[in-house]
Amino acid sequence: MQRIHIIGGGLAGFTAAITAAESGAPVTVHEAHHTLGGRARTTEEGPYLTNEGPHALYRRGPHRTWLDRRNLLGPTTAVPPLEATRLRFRHRSVLRRTPPLALLRLSRRSAARVPADLDFRTWATAQAGEEGARLAAHYAAVALFHHDPGSLSAAFVQERLHRAGALPPEARYPIGGWAQIIDRMASRAWNLGVRIETATRIDTADLDALARTGPVVVATSLDAARTLLRDPTLTWASGRTALIDLALRTRRGDAFAVSDLDAPGWIERFTAQDDSLAPAGEQLLQGQFPIAPDESRSAGTARAEELLDLGYPGWRERTVWRREALATGRTGAVDHPGTTWRDRPAIDRGNGVYLAGDQVAAPGLLSEVSFNSGIEAALLALRATENHTTTDHTTTATSSPASTSRTPLDLKRA
Numbered sequence: 001m002q003r004i005h006i007i008g009g010g011l012a013g014f015t016a017a018i019t020a021a022e023s024g025a026p027v028t029v030h031e032a033h034h035t036l037g038g039r040a041r042t043t044e045e046g047p048y049l050t051n052e053g054p055h056a057l058y059r060r061g062p063h064r065t066w067l068d069r070r071n072l073l074g075p076t077t078a079v080p081p082l083e084a085t086r087l088r089f090r091h092r093s094v095l096r097r098t099p100p101l102a103l104l105r106l107s108r109r110s111a112a113r114v115p116a117d118l119d120f121r122t123w124a125t126a127q128a129g130e131e132g133a134r135l136a137a138h139y140a141a142v143a144l145f146h147h148d149p150g151s152l153s154a155a156f157v158q159e160r161l162h163r164a165g166a167l168p169p170e171a172r173y174p175i176g177g178w179a180q181i182i183d184r185m186a187s188r189a190w191n192l193g194v195r196i197e198t199a200t201r202i203d204t205a206d207l208d209a210l211a212r213t214g215p216v217v218v219a220t221s222l223d224a225a226r227t228l229l230r231d232p233t234l235t236w237a238s239g240r241t242a243l244i245d246l247a248l249r250t251r252r253g254d255a256f257a258v259s260d261l262d263a264p265g266w267i268e269r270f271t272a273q274d275d276s277l278a279p280a281g282e283q284l285l286q287g288q289f290p291i292a293p294d295e296s297r298s299a300g301t302a303r304a305e306e307l308l309d310l311g312y313p314g315w316r317e318r319t320v321w322r323r324e325a326l327a328t329g330r331t332g333a334v335d336h337p338g339t340t341w342r343d344r345p346a347i348d349r350g351n352g353v354y355l356a357g358d359q360v361a362a363p364g365l366l367s368e369v370s371f372n373s374g375i376e377a378a379l380l381a382l383r384a385t386e387n388h389t390t391t392d393h394t395t396t397a398t399s400s401p402a403s404t405s406r407t408p409l410d411l412k413r414a
Contacts (some may be wrong), residue, residue: 002214002385004378007202010038013219014185015063015374016381018070021192023382029194032201036186039330040176040367044200045245045323046095049177049277052288053327054241054268055367056171057410063365063371064172072184073384076172079256084169086256088311091135093262093334095255095310102132103139103261107165111158119337120157121150129311136161140205141264143365145239145331146318147290163365173273179350202232211352219356219374221241222345223329229353237361237414239290239331242300246285247278247321248312250355254283254328262301265289267307285312297326332366333359341369347376354380 004020006013009031021027035041039052057064057076067073089096106128115123120140124133137150143160146152163170174180192194202210205226210216218225220227226234244267248254257268267287271278278284287307289300301324308315332345344361354377358366362373 003028004214004381004385005030005101005210005216006219007216008219008356009033009186009196009198010219010370011040011063011182012358012370012374012377013038013068013217014182014189016191016217016219016356017189017194018185019194019375019378020382021189025382025385026375027189027192027194027229029189029196030200030202031196032197034199036196036198037179037182040178040182041133042179046321047279048247048284048321049179050245050284050323051178052143052325053241053288053331054266055178056173058365058368059170059172059177061170061368061371063368066371066375067181067185070188072181072188073174074180074184075175077175077273078172079169079273083256083269086254086272087137088255088258089261090258090307090310091261095258098260099139100132100135100261102128103135103165104413106132106136107139107157107161109158109162111155111162114155114158116153116155116335116340117338118154119151120154123154123158124150130328135261138261139162139259141290142259142266142288144264145241145288145290145327145333146334147240147264147292151336152193153335153337153339160365162321174269175274176276180391202228207353215352215354215384217354217356217374218349219370219377221330222357222359225355225357229349231349234355236344237334237336238329238359239334240293240329241327241331242289242291242297242304243325243327244285244287244289244301244304245321245323246287246308246315246319247282248285248315249318249320250281250283250358251312251314251318253343254353258307258311260289260307263303265300265303265307267311291370293413297324300326326334332369338402347373348352348380352381352384 003026006017006029017027140161143164256272272284289303291300356373356377358369360373362369
C-alpha cells in the first residue's frame with residue numbers, strides 16, 4: 001500500500017492516523033512543533049495544567065465511544081452534583097441561582113426541526129419572546145465562542161444550546177487535561193507502526209513531494225491549510241474570543257461556574273471536577289468571552305472581571321497566577337443562516353489530498369468535527385490507496401533533515 005501522510009499531530013491528525021493504520025496502511029504523522037496535541041495540548045504553567053480555552057468531551061459525542069473502545073479515553077470526571085448546584089447566572093447585572101424560565105424551555109427543545117435558513121434570534125423570538133431569545137443565545141455561547149450567537153443559523157445554535165443545557169450535564173473532563181488523551185493516541189498510533197515526526201514543518205513544495213508518494217491528510221487549522229494548499233477558497237467563519245486563566249487561593253462558597261446572560265461569556269472553576277490541575281489549596285478558573293471583530297481583548301477581559309466580582313468575591317487578593325490570550329479563528333466553525341456543516345470546505349480536495357479539522361464539512365459539536373473529519377479523511381485516503389497501482393509509486397516517505405522521529409515516551413508536553 002502507499003504511505004499515507006498526515007500533516008498535523010492534533011486530535012484530527014491522530015484520529016486519521018489511527019483509523020488508517022488499523023486498516024494496515026503505512027502512515028507518517030508530520031508535526032511542525034516539538035510537542036503534539038495542537039489545540040488539544042495541555043500546557044504546564046508551573047504547577048498549573050491548562051488547555052487552550054475551556055475543553056470538555058460531550059457524553060453523547062461520537063469520539064467518546066471511539067476512544068473508549070480503544071482504551072484511549074482514560075479516566076474522566078463529571079461535575080460533582082454539589083458543585084452543579086453552584087452554577088450561577090448573571091442576569092440584569094445580578095447574580096442568580098436559577099436561569100430564567102424562557103431559557104430552560106428553549107434549551108429543552110431538540111434541534112431536529114429547527115430551520116437552518118433562519119437566524120436564531122428570529123426563530124427563538126417566535127418561540128420564547130425577544131428577551132428569552134437573547135438569554136438563550138448568550139447561554140449557548142459556551143459552545144459557540146461567538147460574539148453574536150443570535151445572528152447565526154437557528155439550527156446550528158439550537159443544537160449547541162440543547163446539548164450544553166442538557167440535564168444531567170453532558171460534559172466530561174479528562175483527568176489531567178486533554179494532553180492525556182493525545183498521549184494515549186500517540187502511543188496507540190506508534191504501536192500500530194505509525195511513524196511520528198516532530199519539528200517537521202511542511203511547506204507547499206514538501207506537500208507536492210509527499211502527494212507523489214501517497215495520499216495526504218492536511219489536519220491543520222483552516223488558515224494554515226489555505227496557505228499550504230494555495231487555495232483561497234478554504235475559508236469559513238469562526239469566533240474571536242478573549243481567554244483568561246486564573247489560579248486563586250481556595251475559598252468556600254465560590255461558584256462552580258458563572259454564565260453571563262447579559263452578554264456572551266462563561267467562567268468555570270475546573271478544579272471543581274479535577275483537583276490535579278492546581279496545587280492543594282488553590283483552584284484553577286478558565287473563562288471565555290467572545291468579542292466582536294472591532295473590539296479589543298481588553299474589552300473581553302473587563303467583562304471577565306465583572307463576572308469574577310460577582311461569582312468569586314475577593315478574587316483579586318486571592319490571585320496567585322494569571323494568564324490571558326486571544327483566540328482568533330481557533331474555536332471551531334460557526335454556521336450563518338442558510339448554511340450547514342455540508343457547506344463548509346470539503347474534506348476531499350482532489351488529487352489525493354484530504355482535509356480534516358474543526359472547520360470542515362463534518363457534523364458535530366466543536367472537537368467532534370475534528371474527530372469526524374479525521375475518520376472520513378482517513379477512509380477516503382485508504383480508498384485511494386486501494387485504487388492505486390503500487391508499481392508506479394514509491395511507498396517510502398523521506399523526512400526533513402530538521403525533523404525528529406520519536407517514541408511516545410519521548411513526546412513530552414511543553
